[in-house]
Amino acid sequence: MKKFIVVFVALFGAAVAQQSFKCPDDFGFYPHETSCDKYWKCDNGVSELKTCGNGLAFDATDSKFLTENCDYLHNVECGERTELEPPITTPHCSRLYGIFPDENKCDVFWNCWNGEPSRYQCSPGLAYDRDARVCMWADQVPECKNEEVANGFACPAAGELANTGSFSRHAHPEDCRKYYICLEGVAREYGCPIGTVFKIGDSDGTGNCEDPEDVPGCEDYYGDVDLKALKKLGF
Incomplete structure (x- = not known):
């Protein structure tokens, strides 16, 4: 009985010590x-x-x-x-508060506040780096699948294009404003400034951002947006 009391007192004393604090x-x-x-x-x-x-x-x-x-x-x-404290999870949130990567898309991350997730997406060509906790080029983020890097765009093989060296530009297959830059065989997705679209150059692997009216097939890309007004605002 005495042994039990001694053990109980010791455990109780340790618990009290952990939950008490003398204010400095x-x-x-x-x-x-x-x-x-x-x-x-x-x-x-x-x-x-x-x-x-x-x-x-x-x-x-x-x-x-x-x-x-x-x-x-x-x-x-x-x-x-x-x-x-043990994690308390909700959909997209590993804890109630924090910034967490999406489970499926490497360019998406979630900012969780009290278990409520807000969805964010990196700019085209970028992906969320789980260690640095910033958006970086998708080819530099290990979690990105091949098809997620530049939407799976494959750069031309070395020597396939004449006079471009290790650098070339390529139009996006669906979006007039987007294009790909290939550098040393690595593709990265870019976007032209608002108000412009990508125009394929005269030589393979070249091109520039131009006014939509000068790019066949992309004249109506911005619809009814007043591009002149945008330019006056600095876009």
Whole structure:
């Protein structure tokens, strides 16, 4: 019986120690000893254990401990505070808060706030890099399938085009404004400035962005949009 009491007291004492915190000052916000998404709030010298939203972590960079800030996990240097609350998931969200890649399309990512996902898509030719958390050229993102890089466009073989060297331009098969640039055999999708479309050059593998009226088949690409007004606005 005495042995049981000793063990119980030891376990109870450890639990209390983990859930108690002596405030260094009357007011402030202090990182938890082992958890990155928990922190201590001190008010009039009384400590209260707080937990960031699921997918957020406590930013402990304020040396004065006066800032209460939970930020995305990837923005916080947790150091030895390695513990986290278990993930709470919703469709497209690995946690309630955070930025997550799409499950199927490498150029799509989701910004989740309290479990509500907002869809974002990288510009043509780019894809979402899961490590850098930015849009990069699709051929530089390992998760992209071959058909997702420049929509599967294959550059001409070396020497196939005359007088283009390792650089060439090619029209998109469906969209007048888009085109592909091939550099050292790697295709990347580009888009002409708004108000212009891609015009195939006189030589294979060449072309430039021109006014739609000068490109046969693309004259009505912008429909009823006033292109002159757009140019005055700086587009």
